[in-house]
Amino acid sequence: MLLLMQLIFILLAIISHEYEAQAAFEPPYSSVVVPVNKHIDAVKPLYSVQILTAYINSQYLHANFLIDLDAPFIWHDCILQWNTFEGSCPNNTLCTYPVSCEEYQCTDVRTIYSYQSPSCPPVTNDSTIPDWGYCTCPVNVVNPITGSCSQALLNYDEFTVNTSDGRNVFTDLYGAYPNAACAPSSTFQSFPANVTGVMALSSSPYALPAYLYDPLKRIVALCLPSNLSAPGILLYGTGPYNLLPHSNVDVRSLLSYTPLIKHPDSFGYFINVSSIVIKTRSIDIPTNSTTKLSTIEPYTTLRTDIYNGVVRRFLKVTQRIPPAKPVAPFGLCFNTSINGTQVSIKVPDVDFSLQDGKKWTVSTANSIKQITKDVACLAFVDGGATSEPAIVIGTFQCEDNFLVFDLENSTFGFSSSLLRKQTSCSNFNFTLTNSS
Ligand SMILES: *[C@@H]1O[C@H](CO)[C@@H](O)[C@H](O)[C@H]1NC(C)=O
Ligand SMILES: *[C@@H]1O[C@H](CO)[C@@H](O)[C@H](O)[C@H]1NC(C)=O
Ligand SMILES: *[C@@H]1O[C@H](CO)[C@@H](O)[C@H](O)[C@H]1NC(C)=O
Ligand SMILES: *[C@@H]1O[C@H](CO)[C@@H](O)[C@H](O)[C@H]1NC(C)=O
Numbered sequence: 001m002l003l004l005m006q007l008i009f010i011l012l013a014i015i016s017h018e019y020e021a022q023a024a025f026e027p028p029y030s031s032v033v034v035p036v037n038k039h040i041d042a043v044k045p046l047y048s049v050q051i052l053t054a055y056i057n058s059q060y061l062h063a064n065f066l067i068d069l070d071a072p073f074i075w076h077d078c079i080l081q082w083n084t085f086e087g088s089c090p091n092n093t094l095c096t097y098p099v100s101c102e103e104y105q106c107t108d109v110r111t112i113y114s115y116q117s118p119s120c121p122p123v124t125n126d127s128t129i130p131d132w133g134y135c136t137c138p139v140n141v142v143n144p145i146t147g148s149c150s151q152a153l154l155n156y157d158e159f160t161v162n163t164s165d166g167r168n169v170f171t172d173l174y175g176a177y178p179n180a181a182c183a184p185s186s187t188f189q190s191f192p193a194n195v196t197g198v199m200a201l202s203s204s205p206y207a208l209p210a211y212l213y214d215p216l217k218r219i220v221a222l223c224l225p226s227n228l229s230a231p232g233i234l235l236y237g238t239g240p241y242n243l244l245p246h247s248n249v250d251v252r253s254l255l256s257y258t259p260l261i262k263h264p265d266s267f268g269y270f271i272n273v274s275s276i277v278i279k280t281r282s283i284d285i286p287t288n289s290t291t292k293l294s295t296i297e298p299y300t301t302l303r304t305d306i307y308n309g310v311v312r313r314f315l316k317v318t319q320r321i322p323p324a325k326p327v328a329p330f331g332l333c334f335n336t337s338i339n340g341t342q343v344s345i346k347v348p349d350v351d352f353s354l355q356d357g358k359k360w361t362v363s364t365a366n367s368i369k370q371i372t373k374d375v376a377c378l379a380f381v382d383g384g385a386t387s388e389p390a391i392v393i394g395t396f397q398c399e400d401n402f403l404v405f406d407l408e409n410s411t412f413g414f415s416s417s418l419l420r421k422q423t424s425c426s427n428f429n430f431t432l433t434n435s436s
């Protein structure tokens with residue numbers, strides 16, 4: 001057992017040594033890339049990344065993980081095949097290796113980097129694994145869709161992703177070795193079909209960004225697709241980032257940046273919105289109101305005082321559009337049918353004013369949701385009088401916007417709608433090429 005652990009450490013040392021050697025050579029890749037799919041078969045629209053999680057009989061198996069900017073660690077539905085002693089792992093199979101209850105990772109994930117939910121019972125140690133002599137590490141996981149709590153076991157895992165130069169997908173693969181927990185299959189019933197894991201992209205040291213090393217830089221670029229049949233992308237690493245048809249334009253040239261704000265009780269991402277501007281009139285955001293970015297909430301949620309200000313102003317600037325009876329959860333809807341045929345409506349931009357005069361422009365594609373042929377609604381919802389954070393920016397507002405979480409500089413980059421630049425999140429060239 002001990003021998004195997006030593007072997008793993010030696011292997012890891014060799015791997016990191018190889019990376020160092022590569023760094024001197026300037027690797028052909030600047031990032032790793034995974035496709036992002038949109039799902040509409042769960043209670044709300046959700047997005048997943050596809051990762052190669054297992055290598056069995058010389059073949060990589062794909063698994064889809066829900067994208068979660070808040071999760072403290074990664075967990076998924078995995079086959080528990082303890083790699084506890086030499087020869088216990090079948091040939092041609094990738095086995096997980098348990099974290100023991102005595103290791104610091106176990107304590108970390110149970111205490112500081114744990115899910116904080118009153119619905120979770122206190123965790124206890126599992127029984128000792130025969131032939132191994134240690135107890136395993138049960139941890140609580142909270143389903144981001146339903147909020148219900150379950151138990152999972154923390155392991156040493158292995159994920160594989162493709163590398164990229166920001167323009168194409170390379171056949172060269174990159175391995176990551178995160179601690180991730182295995183949860184029972186039943187935990188994923190409320191998830192979209194074929195999505196069987198949670199990919200933590202937060203700033204926690206147990207989220208994916210913490211497990212990708214030099215020469216990759218700690219920069220997450222996320223582009224959520226609106227299209228169900230053409231994937232968006234998640235790139236990890238520096239740019240360039242290129243989208244068709246302008247494959248010579250680096251998307252970074254379209255980005256504005258604002259600081260990421262630290263929040264004591266969360267591993268998620270926050271920015272500082274000072275006002276919301278609609279056709280030159282601004283709705284002020286009270287100071288100390290926090291704005292969070294979410295990949296789970298479908299629509300931007302505003303505290304009631306802010307929501308009322310936005311709706312009042314929006315109503316005023318859309319007077320020429322016939323109203324329709326509001327459809328929950330929205331409070332302001334429009335009639336988009338004239339003589340029985342659907343017409344497309346165009347509304348003024350909703351600008352989120354940030355520090356230093358930067359603004360995130362939400363144009364019609366991200367502010368108006370078509371509900372039926374007849375009805376379209378302002379896709380903002382009232383979060384209640386005391387909602388905290390005061391603003392949660394949801395996924396409908398992020399689709400086809402290029403977003404960059406730069407953990408090196410602690411900044412957030414955003415493009416506003418790519419549709420206005422004649423491209424979209426579904427325009428990455430996924431053609432496999434050789435790096436050399
Ligand atoms: C696994 O591989 C080893 C070494 O290549 C071999 O000796 C052993 O018979 C193999 N076991 C199985 C079950 O195929
Ligand atoms: C689990 O066992 C370890 C090692 O014996 C111990 O340090 C830890 O406190 C135990 N945790 C719980 C929740 O019982
Ligand atoms: C990654 O590369 C492998 C091997 O070249 C390929 O089979 C796989 O489809 C690629 N994955 C994606 C998501 O392009
Ligand atoms: C889920 O995966 C199965 C097997 O790969 C496939 O046949 C099915 O179409 C997938 N379902 C969805 C909704 O993607």
Ligand SMILES: *[C@@H]1O[C@H](CO)[C@@H](O)[C@H](O)[C@H]1NC(C)=O
Nearest residue numbers: 226227228229230231424426
């Ligand atoms: C979605 O993607 C498919 C496949 O690339 C494409 O044919 C279709 O036009 C796209 N739909 C929209 C609305 O862009």
Ligand SMILES: *[C@@H]1O[C@H](CO)[C@@H](O)[C@H](O)[C@H]1NC(C)=O
Nearest residue numbers: 263264285286287288289290
């Ligand atoms: C904002 O927060 C700071 C620090 O927590 C506090 O000193 C200040 O009074 C707050 N301002 C308002 C308007 O609540």
Ligand SMILES: *[C@@H]1O[C@H](CO)[C@@H](O)[C@H](O)[C@H]1NC(C)=O
Nearest residue numbers: 324325335337338339374375
């Ligand atoms: C939209 O307006 C038309 C008249 O122009 C009316 O017939 C229809 O019922 C309205 N639909 C809704 C959902 O309000």
Ligand SMILES: *[C@@H]1O[C@H](CO)[C@@H](O)[C@H](O)[C@H]1NC(C)=O
Nearest residue numbers: 336337338339340341342343
């Ligand atoms: C709706 O239909 C009526 C009667 O056919 C016609 O007079 C009117 O111009 C149409 N309105 C629009 C906006 O097309």
Ligand SMILES: *[C@@H]1O[C@H](CO)[C@@H](O)[C@H](O)[C@H]1NC(C)=O
Nearest residue numbers: 261272273274287354355356
């Ligand atoms: C947010 O912006 C306001 C005004 O631009 C500034 O006074 C405040 O200090 C900023 N808050 C943080 C946490 O940076």
Ligand SMILES: *[C@@H]1O[C@H](CO)[C@@H](O)[C@H](O)[C@H]1NC(C)=O
Nearest residue numbers: 252257406408409410411413
């Ligand atoms: C991040 O900081 C480095 C140096 O500290 C700088 O070279 C780089 O341009 C910054 N990146 C962005 C996106 O601002």
Ligand SMILES: *[C@@H]1O[C@H](CO)[C@@H](O)[C@H](O)[C@H]1NC(C)=O
Nearest residue numbers: 168244247429430431432433
């Ligand atoms: C996608 O990339 C491949 C390989 O670099 C290239 O041959 C192809 O022309 C690109 N596709 C488009 C639409 O530009």
